[in-house]
Amino acid sequence: MHGSEKALVLKEKFMTEISRDPSFRSHDIHDLSKEAIRERTMEKFGSMVHYVINEPLREFNLRMQLVSTADPAFWTRFGVHFGLFLGALRGGCTPGQMNYWIEKGAIGLNGVIGCFGMTELAHGSNVAGLETTATLDERTDEFVIHTPHLGATKWWIGGAASTATHCAVFAQLIVKGKKHGVKTFVVQLRDTKTFQLKPGVMIGDIGKKMGRDGIDNGYIQFTHVRIPRAHMLMKHTQVSRDGIVTDPPLAQLTYGALLSGRVGMVADSSNTAKRALTIAVRYAAVRRQFASGKNKLETQLLDYPIHQRRLMPLMAQAIAIGFTSLILTNMYEELTQALETLEPSDPNMHETLEKLKETHATSAGLKAFCTWACLETIEKCRQSCGGHGYSAYSTLPGMYQDFAVQCTWEGDNTILALQAGRSLVSSWESASRGKPLPPGVSYLASTETLTNKSNSKLDLGDIDKGWACVAANAVKKAAVDYARELGKGLSKDEAMERCSQSRFIAAKLHTIGYIFRMVKQAAETHATGPEKDVLVLNAKLYGLWQVEEQGAWFLKYGYFNAQQMDTVQETVDKLCLDLRKIAIPVVDSFAFSDHLVNSPLGRYDGRIYEAYFDQVRASNPPVKEHPYFARLIAPLLNRVNEADDEKDPEEAMGLEEELKELREASQSQKDAPQKVQVVGKGMGGKGVPGGGGSGAGGDVGQVVVDGK
Amino acid sequence: MHGSEKALVLKEKFMTEISRDPSFRSHDIHDLSKEAIRERTMEKFGSMVHYVINEPLREFNLRMQLVSTADPAFWTRFGVHFGLFLGALRGGCTPGQMNYWIEKGAIGLNGVIGCFGMTELAHGSNVAGLETTATLDERTDEFVIHTPHLGATKWWIGGAASTATHCAVFAQLIVKGKKHGVKTFVVQLRDTKTFQLKPGVMIGDIGKKMGRDGIDNGYIQFTHVRIPRAHMLMKHTQVSRDGIVTDPPLAQLTYGALLSGRVGMVADSSNTAKRALTIAVRYAAVRRQFASGKNKLETQLLDYPIHQRRLMPLMAQAIAIGFTSLILTNMYEELTQALETLEPSDPNMHETLEKLKETHATSAGLKAFCTWACLETIEKCRQSCGGHGYSAYSTLPGMYQDFAVQCTWEGDNTILALQAGRSLVSSWESASRGKPLPPGVSYLASTETLTNKSNSKLDLGDIDKGWACVAANAVKKAAVDYARELGKGLSKDEAMERCSQSRFIAAKLHTIGYIFRMVKQAAETHATGPEKDVLVLNAKLYGLWQVEEQGAWFLKYGYFNAQQMDTVQETVDKLCLDLRKIAIPVVDSFAFSDHLVNSPLGRYDGRIYEAYFDQVRASNPPVKEHPYFARLIAPLLNRVNEADDEKDPEEAMGLEEELKELREASQSQKDAPQKVQVVGKGMGGKGVPGGGGSGAGGDVGQVVVDGK
Structure with a gap:
């Protein structure tokens, strides 16, 4: 399941490391504010930058796969630079451009922290329809990056709100008044010393999301921002000093870039589902409910046929997706290597491109149905833990909220x-x-x-x-x-x-x-x-x-x-029971540490109630003073008898007598001039606004004409 | 759909009222802390208590149905007293007991705020297995309420953490050493003037949940808490002064109590699904993506056959569940009336009980499959809004998080x-x-x-x-x-x-x-x-x-x-298209105000991008100073060239020369006594801890024996 013994040993090494890394402490995350989670997430950059510089790529990728399961928001925020921004540079730069950005510090976050400016408020799936413009100004040899209207605001840009200094901006290339389609441009957003926004750049925070609040998604509006012509990535399409646009011969090769994300998401679907199942299966082995006879111990949930039906197929699915992801990852790596050495004249050209097309299509389906399967697994695991699955401390709600976006990004499922x-x-x-x-x-x-x-x-x-x-x-x-x-x-x-x-x-x-x-x-x-x-x-x-x-x-x-379908049903029942018998060792073989699982319900030692109670108590210490008893509860709880309030107001006011007086007064003044002010007893001398003569009060004779 | 014209007029009246009630303001709720939501939720009690006292019950029930869709957490917190606690009293009190609690103020929260102490840490579904004990002390004519161990801690008790003064505690009745099953006892938790916990009562906050954070769920541990014998609810089972226990003749009649919650949840499933669909359908009518030809306006999402497939069947389902709930509510009301007048000798006894049994079973299935259908609808609506459905301001994430618990409480689906x-x-x-x-x-x-x-x-x-x-x-x-x-x-x-x-x-x-x-x-x-x-x-x-x-x-x-199944597929395609044509007026007929829907994506006027942008900007004003740039980002971004750090440490230390010296010193001291301390140059005179002779440093000759 882990690919190789070496990979498993590495996984255990990584888990020990993050469990001892103070920035990865996880027991308190459920009660952190969005702001605190953001800052905590940034703390983690330090150690990971160390590894990204010093660790072999294959090993580092395995580390990131683990981290993506343990802390999806950090993985995203870190991946925005290392996956998306650097990926855009690698995919789009000429060799000279790449060297330029490496020297600026793009590899080690040492001078450049990148973000990925693709989606806009009104455009997500349809990348070709993006509306941000990059217009060549031939007089100054610059591109002018501009947001023409609200819908073209760059939206959802991870890292933009408070981390990035630069952005790979996807914009419509316009040269000599002609549109040439969407290309990529590196635009500096902030000064690297002061972190102040560059002129013409407006950035805001997108705010609260369903999950992954550790990532600082932002929106960006560009107002005539000028960048050197050389900041357009020119591996595929080139724009010369005199405004000549040259398009690439082989558009297909951009397929590869999308693949990497999908391959990762299939792996993450399996790993995240396994993490959820670790919680649900261990809980179901400890939790007992209803006894099958008097004075018997209550039955473990996992021994109910229906509970086996709820969890065992999901376990089989998570494992199946895991093996699929191992095979897909290998295919992807082989393909990447083949593509790197591929020349247009290569006799294997056609075959490699066909394989690329097939892998691309297969990975699209896998991304969609595996992320859906995982999201459903998390929710079913959560529900299988009963009420306790609704507690944030079970970690299952947070997993759902974090994972849900995988069904949308990098292609709506x-x-x-x-x-x-x-x-x-x-x-x-x-x-x-x-x-x-x-x-x-x-x-x-x-x-x-x-x-x-x-x-x-x-x-x-x-x-x-x-x-x-x-x-x-x-x-x-x-x-x-x-x-x-x-x-x-x-x-x-x-x-x-x-x-x-x-x-x-x-x-x-x-x-x-x-x-x-x-x-x-x-x-x-x-x-x-x-x-x-x-x-x-x-x-x-x-x-x-x-x-x-x-x-x-x-x-x-x-x-x-x-009839055969009945046999299928019987067989599934039986297989569920068979898998139940080894469910605990199978879950153990997923090899997640308690620190990574981070749920008292999914503890390896089965002490779920004690750990859960301890966590709830530690996370919610008693407050010294009730924050709103005096303001909101006491006035409700200790209010005087409402009967007093409900005394007949007419009687309380002695209104009938007043009315009689007023009628008499009105009668005696009926020939007086138009401009009058009648003020009732106890009205404090102020004019009573209202239309004279009409409405409920009309017959009272209160006529207010002055209107001031 | 609304049952009657009168009910619709009332619904619109209620919506106007809450939209103008400052405690029901809703634009800012996505960014409130758990503490702030709790307090805001309590603010709403004031106006609702007014209505519960002054409004006819039928009307008030309609109001609460609306509120349950608009603010599920408030509805829960309010319902804990008015539904669960008062429901327990009504169902379990003798007439004299009921008068006693009414005089104490239980109806108007005027002296008594109740909560419902049923579930325990280790027991939810199996109510008969609850482990809290209520032991009769005949010497003092009291019951002693006690939590015998951690698993028997009352858990998930809504209102317990910071609202309730009293609790309807479900506990094992023990008289003269014999268990008589689970009965209900009213236990005072807090002093009504000071809000201090009563002796022997320990209460803690359950903390963060997946949703409904406005409700203050708590845990309660009782340590030998004494209550008068009369605080046991004795309509069904009686315990006399001398400890004689009399059981009721007709156990079936407790069915009725469960029904009310289920009926309400079927209605809520329809209403909440309609609210989610209002957002998703309106969004899909405004959102355009991909043009079907050059220079054409992009296509409305709602015009894609697959998008019709995603939303139209869910709309038909929400409407179907709505009509089911109307019919179920009528059945429930008829049944309740019939039960209230039923005497054991009634000739209709058998028929009414059969009908009760059937309604009970039907409502169990409806509760399960309707709440599942609604939860799925919310998530599918959310995904159908693409990335924007992941924004908290779309309201769909919060709806999911709030609704999810309906699949678990009042009976796991x-x-x-x-x-x-x-x-x-x-x-x-x-x-x-x-x-x-x-x-x-x-x-x-x-x-x-x-x-x-x-x-x-x-x-x-x-x-x-x-x-x-x-x-x-x-x-x-x-x-x-x-x-x-x-x-x-x-x-x-x-x-x-x-x-x-x-x-x-x-x-x-x-x-x-x-x-x-x-x-x-x-x-x-x-x-x-x-x-x-x-x-x-x-x-x-x-x-x-x-x-x-x-x-x-x-x-x-x-x-x-x-072949007929192919016809079914074609027909569904066609019906989806037919419903799409009237989707907007159908959604309008759900009759939710913008205030209630509370999502810029679901605005009646279709100005989704402007409203969404305004809300994001208003909810996330720019901060004056970056909260952690200096501490976390600047040191990363502007760090000195790492090449300096990576200078060969041996060379930097001049280690080789030192080693040579040390070897020589060691050689000359090889006959010296065992107790030695060798301290390297530049080590500041402190002993270097480590095992002598073994490991990588062994051959250096650093032997530390002292161990202090």
Whole structure:
């Protein structure tokens, strides 16, 4: 599960280090204000900068993977510079430009702290539609960066509010009045000595978020900010001194940049789900509720079949996603290496690009369905802890709040799923024209032969064939729907939109089948002995539980019949029980320290009530004085009998008698001149505003004309 | 949707009132600390106490329903006294006891503020297993209330931390050494004048939660606290002066108390979902992303078929649940009236109790699946707003965090679903023995004739038959599974646990079918003209979308075949488009004021970006001085060249030369006595701790033996 023994040893080393690093203390984080979390998060930069400079990249990446599970907000804030900003430079700089920024200190935060200015208030998914402008001023050889209107305000920019000195700004390149599409420009935001905003730069804090409050997201408005022409990143598109724009020959190569984030998020989905399950499974082993007979100890939650149903499939899923992420990471690393050495004349060019396209599409689907699966796992784990899962100290609420954004950033999940679906439809069309398919979708070519009744052994092979069958049929349906819409004379894009529900289903079934194949492969090839048995159990449970979840497609495409679906249900029940028996050692094998898990409900030693009580008590010490008893509670609790207040006000005022007097006075003055002021007894000599004669008071004869 | 015109007029009156009530100001709540929210929440008691005293109950209940959607934490804190505490008194007091507590001021918070001491640290669902004890001391005619160990600490008690003066404590009644089960006792917690804790009462704050931080949940430990015997609520069980315990003849009548909460939560599920949809649908009508052609305006999100798929079915569901709640509320009110007048000798006794049982079971399933549906709706609405849905100011994160607890309290959803399933299995058994069925499950008796192929008109009647068919078949399967387990010689309880997955599915399908029947009934009987068309559209969309969601059962039980399922998918696509066309007026008809919705993304006037920007800016004013630039950022950003730090330390120290000297000194002293201290040059005269001879420094010859 950890990739290698070395990786596990490293993980344990990293966990010891952060557990002893004072800036990573975690018991008090639930009660910190947003401001305090922000500052605490910045404290962590010190030690991590040390490692980023001194540690081999592969090792450091493993460290960051751990940190992303332990402290998602810090990981984001740190990653804004090291992942996004430096990634933009690496992807977009010429060698000379890169050297320039390295000398400025961009690698070690020593002179440059970067942020990533892509999204705007009115544009997220549609990057090509960004509205910030970068207009070349040929007279001064500068670009003028400008926010033309409110909707073009850079929005959600992590690190902008109070950390960054520079920003990689995505803006519409305008040269000689012509738009050339969105390019990247480095703009200095703040003076590095005084931290004052540079002229024309306006930055504000985005404020409170659902989670990850440790990251200081901000908004940025540029008002005619001038930067040297050389601060445009010119590896792909170049703008010369005299305003000649040269576009790149190979647009596809920018694929690679998106991949890295997705690969990381699949790993994080598995790790975060495992962390949540560590809490829920350990809690369910300690918590007891209801006895099965008189004078018996109450039953452990984990021994209830329904509780096994709530947690064991999620455990199998987290493990399956974990193996998928290991394989995906390897694929990504191989691909990155291949791309780095690739020349346009390379004979492997086509094959590598096809593989890139496939990995890109597969990773889109994986990012979407794995982050959704993880978010759901956290919430189900939280609910499985009953009321205590609602306590912030269980850590599960914070995990949910922190993780939720993964379903949106770096591509909204629904849109990514549809992208994956679009690619599957293309692959289907290729297959139907007899073209060779990349390995990840090779099952598409052989769908017809798979559509047969299983012999209901329900072994890994049967399950695998089943997933291939339903995925292929779902892709076929999407392709047929697409062709039908095209046939109506719609544009390709419009036809794709019209078949989006079918595309979505195709992507979902393809992705689940893909994950299943990965964990099956791990079970069959990488493990031996009892570990193999555990992995086979896991793979089966994941595959069959998902057969239930997606049962409609297995029945619709005739892979299983109704009776076999009953067998599937029985088998899942049994596999849940089997996995329950080893649930505690399996959870232990996730190898999270108590410090990292940071939940009294998920303690390794099972002393949950004591630890939970201690934490609640320590986090909420008694206050010396009630903050609002005197102001708000005492007046309510000790108020005089309301009957006094409710005495008839007419009687209290002696109003009837007054009215009689006033009527008489009115009568005697009826011939007096218009400009009068009648003031009742006890009204303190002030005029009573109101319209004369109309309304409820009209017959009283109070006429106020003066109006002052 | 609002029940009556009068109810809608009242709702609008209530909204105007709270929008002008300064304690209900809502624009700033996202940035308040837990302490500030607590105090703000208490401020709201003043005006609400006024209404609870002066408003007719029906009207006040409508007001509270609105407030529960607008401010769930206040509603909870207020409801702890008026719903739970007073509910416990009403349900458990003799008439004389009730008068006593009314005279003490329990109705108007005038002398008594109550809380509800049921759950304990180690016991939630299993109320009968609570461990707090109430032991009769016959010598003094008192009960001694005691917390015997940590797990018996009263936990999650709303209002306990800083509001309540009294608590309805659920404790094991012990008389003459014998346990008599859990009863209710009123225990004073604090002095009403000084608010000091009474002797023996220890209270702490539970602290930070996922949401609803306005409610002050606390824990309570009792240490031999003495209360008069008369403070036990004795309507059902009586304890006499000489310790004779009399148990009630009719235990069933306590059903009623649980119903009220469930009925309210079904209404709240609909209202809260509608509030979330108001935000998401209005946002999707204003937000544009991607143009379908050059120089075209970008497309409204709401015009994408996939976005319609994301939101329209949820809208149909929220509306369907709304009608279900109206019908359920009426049933509940009729039942409550019937129960109040019921005497043991009444000829309607059996019928009323059967109806109570059925409503109880139905409401259990509705509570579970409606609160789950609402929580999912909030999250899907949040995700459909993209990144902006992650901003606290969108209000959707807070809604999720506040609502999540509804899936747990007053019965964990999974457990409630299983209770509903258990009742369905019993009903099935009754039906198979030829007994008459209560109306809510009457379809169970006629399942055989429903299992036929639909003619695929897909009108409301077809859909209704489909739900009856799959629900009946699922209940049958659960009953068959149960009988099979019983046949293995298991106890009834154990057999029920073994078939819990089938029971769960039966409850789910029954509940969805029930909700469908309710909205179908509303569409067919209560509406006319264009409103009827809208309702029929809604009912169809809800019913057919759920056919897709639960497609496996429709295929498994042969109600639809594969081809018909394709027709269902096409029809849902079309219904989504139809509903999209009227989505804005439908959302407007939910009739929430901007103040109540409290989200710039969901503004009635559509000025989302301006309002969002204004709120972000107002909530996050610029700070005068960076809180940690000097301490944390500057030292990182402007640090000296690290190359200096990395100078070879051996060289810097001149270590080699020193080592040579030391070796020579060691050599010359090798015959000296054991007790030596060797101190290196520049070490400041202090001993260097470390083990002599072993490890990396061993060969240096530094031997420290003294150890001080």
